[in-house]
Amino acid sequence: MPGLPIDNRIRRLRFEHGEMTQQQLAERIGVTRQTVNAIELGKYSPSLEVAFRIAAVFGVPLEQVFQYRHSD
């Protein structure tokens, strides 16, 4: 993913949870659909609170949603 050193599996997790739409996820975590899209594309790093909310929606630990890409 471009720019930010954080990868995420949100798209995959949405697919695995009944093909949840970005809008549905956005409503459950309290952000706009455009923000979910920006997070998925790696254009925006969410706050810790939103990151935990996303993980809670999918019922997985945070590190299964976001992974830090080590440069070394």
Add this chain to the structure above:
Amino acid sequence: MSFREKSAWISLVCLLLPTVAFTVGQHFHPHDAQGHDLVNPLHLVLAILGGFLLLQAVLHLIVVLRAPRDARTPKDERERLIELRAARVGFYALVIGEFVAMALFHAHGRAFTLMNTVLLAILVAWLLKLGSEVALYRRGG
């Protein structure tokens, strides 16, 4: 496109129009053979301001009516961050503009120049703020 991005676009376009009108009006205002203004500058400013407010209100109303749920959604963290970053750009532009206005007043000593430069600095700062908002929304955050 989210409601706030649309709103930033509308405000940017609506503000560009009076800025252009103001700038053009300063240089090409119509006057008679004796050099008197044919249009009262105060009336021109009021007309531009009224047109700006009306256009803003009408365009925002259209956007709200087309997607009322989107418009009711409160700002999220990314939108707040974009607004703060854009406000910072606008703030620095305003500070520079005010220094330019003071320097011009110091050099020429004309209150009219000072007033116009301050007004232009406010417009440019606001345009840069809105332009930054649009650019940040386009970039993703």
